[in-house]
Amino acid sequence: MIINTTYRSPIGYLNITILEQVLTNLNWSAEQTFTSHDHASHIHHALDNYFHTADLNQDIFKPQGSTFQRKVWQRMITIPKGSTISYGQLAKELNTSARAIGQACKSNPILLFIPCHRVVAKTHLGGYISGTDHLDKKEWLLDHEQSNTEI
DNA sequence: TATATATTGTTGT
DNA sequence: ACAACAATATATA
Numbered sequence: 001m002i003i004n005t006t007y008r009s010p011i012g013y014l015n016i017t018i019l020e021q022v023l024t025n026l027n028w029s030a031e032q033t034f035t036s037h038d039h040a041s042h043i044h045h046a047l048d049n050y051f052h053t054a055d056l057n058q059d060i061f062k063p064q065g066s067t068f069q070r071k072v073w074q075r076m077i078t079i080p081k082g083s084t085i086s087y088g089q090l091a092k093e094l095n096t097s098a099r100a101i102g103q104a105c106k107s108n109p110i111l112l113f114i115p116c117h118r119v120v121a122k123t124h125l126g127g128y129i130s131g132t133d134h135l136d137k138k139e140w141l142l143d144h145e146q147s148n149t150e151i
Numbered sequence: 152t153a154t155a156t157a158t159t160g161t162t163g164t
Numbered sequence: 165a166c167a168a169c170a171a172t173a174t175a176t177a
Contacts, residue, residue: 066161068160068161069161088172091171096159096160097159097161097172100160100171101171102161102170102171103168104162105170116170122171129170135170138170
């Protein structure tokens with residue numbers, strides 16, 4: 001069973017795909033593509049919670065990708081909220097190149113829950129969603145998590 | 152400060 | 165086999 005739904009966040013719509021009760025896709029959308037769906041309410045609640053407290057309950061999602069991509073995504077999940085790491089640092093840990101990390105970030109199928117926005121370039125923000133057109137969202141998310149994290 | 156160029160590993164064609 | 169890419173180190177002025 002496939003469920004599609006759209007969530008309205010403070011900074012834009014999010015399209016959600018749930019396959020067999022498991023979150024498989026979460027991306028920004030320009031408009032309200034789908035109506036809300038009862039079977040997606042637990043994801044909507046998780047997002048409500050994130051936009052209020054910046055806490056992500058990283059429970060049930062199953063990203064589909066290559067071995068390498070899943071390895072990078074698993075590592076990204078361990079980046080604490082309120083902090084960032086550079087493409088180069090991740091590359092060093094995983095014995096690969098900064099650009100390869102960028103490729104894996106770009107193919108992240110579950111935004112927010114796999115926090116690719118916490119991966120930045122060494123001297124600037126880096127990219128977000130295949131380019132530099134959506135950096136305002138990356139910046140907003142980092143600010144949001146920063147201001148909701150005790151130091 | 153800024154531009155240029157080489158090097159880099161994974162992915163898509 | 166090859167070009168693209170959400171990067172980075174180094175060199176030059």
